[in-house]
Amino acid sequence: MPDYDKGVWLATRVLSLLEQKYGPERIPSIRKLAREISAASPDARISHTQVRKILDGSVGNVTTRTLEILAQFLSVPTADLTPPSESESVAGIMAFRLATLTPAELVQLRDEVASLLQQHQTPDDLPHRSDYGA
Numbered sequence: 001m002p003d004y005d006k007g008v009w010l011a012t013r014v015l016s017l018l019e020q021k022y023g024p025e026r027i028p029s030i031r032k033l034a035r036e037i038s039a040a041s042p043d044a045r046i047s048h049t050q051v052r053k054i055l056d057g058s059v060g061n062v063t064t065r066t067l068e069i070l071a072q073f074l075s076v077p078t079a080d081l082t083p084p085s086e087s088e089s090v091a092g093i094m095a096f097r098l099a100t101l102t103p104a105e106l107v108q109l110r111d112e113v114a115s116l117l118q119q120h121q122t123p124d125d126l127p128h129r130s131d132y133g134a
Contacts, residue, residue, distance in 0.1 A: 009083040011057035016100045017074045030055065040073040 018027045028036065034048035046069055053059040054070075064078075071078040101109065 006061070006083050007054075007059050008057040010059070010062060010081060011055055013081060013083075013100070014054055014070065014074070017076060017080075021074065037069060037073045041069045044069050046070075 015027070018033075022028065027033070030052045031048045034046055034051045037051065038045040044065060046066060050059070050066065054062065054066075067078050067081045071081055074081075098106070098109075
């Protein structure tokens, strides 16, 4: 996975965990987050610049220590902040993505899948991602 994709993946994951911690649209400012993260790990600090770069997806390679600090603050294993490897199955990646959805988003997804299945007689009739240029 290219560094850019890793950075975007990490940003998405951390933002999702921050929303779980603070609630949607209640995430503190970047400076306050940096202070809170550093306070949760007295033996290490993280700058507000580093937090900003993580949250905007511009950091592809994050040190193991930074991941440990974030994991401690977010109360997750460090592995939860590591993107899936390219060799993982599509099903595993989708399962990870589904785990980040809210209950309302899951209901909407279920309804969309049910609608697609009703519109098409056989699985061969379903649109494929290659139909969209992917």
